[in-house]
Amino acid sequence: MKKIIITGILLGSMLSFAGCKKDKELVEVTIPEPEKTETKSAIGNPENVKAEDQDGPFQMMKLPYAYNALEPFIDAQTMEIHFSKHHVNYCNKLNAAVKGTDLANKSIEAILTKLDLKNNDVRNNGGGYYNHNLFFEILGQNNTEPKDAILEAINKDFGSFENFRTQFSEKANKLFGSGWVWLIVDKTGKLVITTSVNQDNPLMPNAEIKGTPVLALDVWEHAYYLKYQNKRKDYVEAFYNVINWSKVNEKFTDAKSKIE
Template sequence: MKNKSIALTFAVIFALISCGKDKELIEVTIPEPEKTEKVAMGNPADVKADDPEGAFQMKGLSYAYNSLEPFIDAKTMETHYSKHHLGYCNKLNSAIKGTDLESKSIEEILNKLDMNQTDIRNNAGGYYNHNFFFEILTSNGGEATDEVLEAINTDFGSYDEFKYKFTDSATKLFGSGWVWLIKDKSGKLAITTTTNQDNPLMPKAESKGVPILALDVWEHAYYLKYQNKRKDYIEAFFNVINWKKVNEKFKAATATD
């Protein structure tokens, strides 16, 4: 717009000069360039369940929406948390309202889930999975350390081998779903995948176990930034893993053996 206005101004001046110096020049105002306002990100703490008395509530995040940039962008984080995750929370509360499930923990619901109750299955899974995923992210990511690294080296041979296998599973998972690092019934670490909002706590899970690490590979988790480049998103994920929190989960799982 600005360039067109400048060109128009010069054209008018040139035409008037060409017609004679005795012609009066007309002043043309060049409009200011349009300003694009930057949309401010919200505060995760402001995101609340529709029912304040519902059995399950939003837990908040330990970081701001933009804290994980450039690996996960602020807009994706805000949409993911305040729209998708909130939706699962609200629908779960509605699905279990007035039932004995209101007094159960999310883990108890998942462990004894009737897999034919798709409304509860999808929304309880979505609520648990997203809480887990958001909890193991941080702006100060790095490589695994402490007890969980020792277990990774023992069960996969090395951290690099674990990373390769985890990335391969996430890349090859067809459609929407999750990739998990779990502690299985034998006490070893294993990588497994689930479709939609299923997870390794549910009955009939292909590989049951206690989740230690999780990656959301639904398109809504990465499409705004990475579009169809899922592998780039997976690679970026390794820069924002909260290994301290993962190690805590590993030790908690070990303590219950």
């Protein structure tokens, strides 16, 4: 303890002496900056998202793009949570709901078309599974203008693409609560815009307008709230930048062929 005190006194004296000789001299001291660290969260790989029951009749679709591929219109975090949390949950619960029943041997379309509306497990999870499959499938990059047969049908049934956008957006923005907006081919082959609540869809017996969906917009808050908060209108407008119209056209021509 005495050595420490003596050393401190000597050091103080030396500094005082130096200060007397160089009281006007400024000494520049460089303080090192703290190291910068990356704070971005890692983005997962959609290829790794699998159904819990690998032998179940319903499995996860292959997402045709990376989670961040649709930015800035749909952010990577929303896409990852939407696909790897919400969608896979519907898939898992659907497999559990149909296990050991005759529904396990049917396609999802066949199940929903003949759905027992009182079977809430199949209704909610089967609807969620089908709806999300279609939604993720019709999204994409650099393909935001319709052409070919789907454009001809849009012009015929809505007057113009702009008219279609206006009507579709109005339906999306006015839909109360959680649900979906659809572009469907009805039984006459005409394109129609319709909506459904929760995870219902136009294939179900209770549909306001029945038909084959070719385009779907998810307006549940989990689809947009991280980026757009309560601004659903902004999300709806951004949606037109990430529609894969080639895929929509493919679904439209297939639906038409089954009617004709």
